[in-house]
Amino acid sequence: MTKNKTILSLEQALALPYATERFVQLGWRVIRIESPAEDGENAGDPNRYIGADLGYNDLHSYYIAPNIGKEAITLNLKKKEGQELLKKIIRDLKVDVFMCNTLPKRYKQLGIDFENLREANPNLIWCSISAMGPEYPDRAGYDPALQALMGYTFLTGEPDGKPVPSGIPIIDLKAGDEAFTQVLLAMLEQTLSPPGIDGVGLGKEINISMAQCAASWLITALPQLEFVKNDSELFSRSGNEHRSFIPCNAYPTIDGFVYLAIGNDSQWAKFTSIKGFENLYSETRKTNAGRMIEKENIYVEIGDLTKRFTTKEFYELCLSLNLSVAPVNSIKDVSQLEFVSKNILKTILPNGKTVSLFPASSETDFLINNNNTLSCAPRLGEQNENILKEIGLNKNEIEKLINEKII
Secondary structure (H helix, E strand, C coil), X not given: CCCCCEEEEECCCCHHHHHHHHHHCCCCEEEEEECCCCCCCCCCCHHHXXXXXXXXCCCCHHHHHHHCCCEEEECCCCCHHHHHHHHHHHHHCCCCEEEEXXXXXXXXXXXXCHHHHCCCCCCCEEEEEECCCCCCCCCCCCHHHHHHHCCHHHHCCCCCCCCCCCCCCHHHHHHHHHHHHHHHHHHHHHHHCCCCCCCCCXXXXXXXXXXXXXXXXXXXXXXXXXXXXXXXXXXXXXXXXXXXXXXXXXXXXXXXXEEEXXXXXXXXXXHCCCCCCHHHCCHHHCCHHHHHHCHHHHHHHHHHHHCCCCHHHHHXXXXXXXXXXXXXXXXXXXXXXXXXXXXXXXXXXXXXXXXXXXXXXXXXHHHHHCCCECCCCCCCCCCXXXXXXXXXXXXXXXXXXXXXXXX
């Protein structure tokens, strides 16, 4: 199921490029489509122009990580000729999957809707990511605004502070993972289904709503509405503390902070058996329900104790008892963790410099065989000529497409 697959993706920003990047890590061919340059404008994916300037106008740092290992072409899908060329690419390259994350109202306008593209391949798996699905065709989907819409921002931050979004674009990434999963499931369905009858084919249309993805992760919050006595009991901002398990919180040390997560009563008994920590124990605190009542005092008392230790000392002390504890690491600290650094993906910039980027979520044979190194994220339309020649166009035909601003 996972061999020699080709994905054609009209993609920009992060949610869909992240999804297709996961396919790259399986060894699949991913060709990203962008709009060709117009006079004096930054064309294609806006993320190309965000982040550190690497000396190439269309290759800034923010764009690189989710696009390594891909190819890139440009197509003017506002023109009929561009739409017909798209179908020829799907047909002649035997494209397995088409993906997009443009506004749903543009699907038919650009000729990228499922019904149109399946004419080029009846077995085509078609997958879109949008803010709220086709039912909301005009709704743009940007992660920070969706975090606010879906309650994430309301639940994040200090109780007496402003609501804040997550430090990473978690709804973008959740939607990307969902698209990756649903495409794989559709392929599995194809392998389990009989051949198409009367040319109907086994294609499938998949629509991923970023908002629905976000709502699915509210599994600890939305059910509360059924079980609380009044609104005052509903979840709100709680800073670093866990809303249900006490004492899970961040505590100061001599040189930083640690996060200690006590998940049950037996772990609490272990923790309060540490020499010098015995005064935390009381009969009323034996159970999580009892600790919930006294949680504010418990947090203060633990913080007074942790301030006597370095982060390393307290971390190793808790680890010796099999407690769940962690230093509050910076991103630089994370990059130096052994299991992160050994799995980091790398690429080689056009200037020849090798850079470390991020680890894959799991090892794949393809990554192992390629020493975790993938080709640099492509320049705008970098593979135009190669791919058009691959589908049989000659030099004069390609020049004509350029002159007519189709590519």
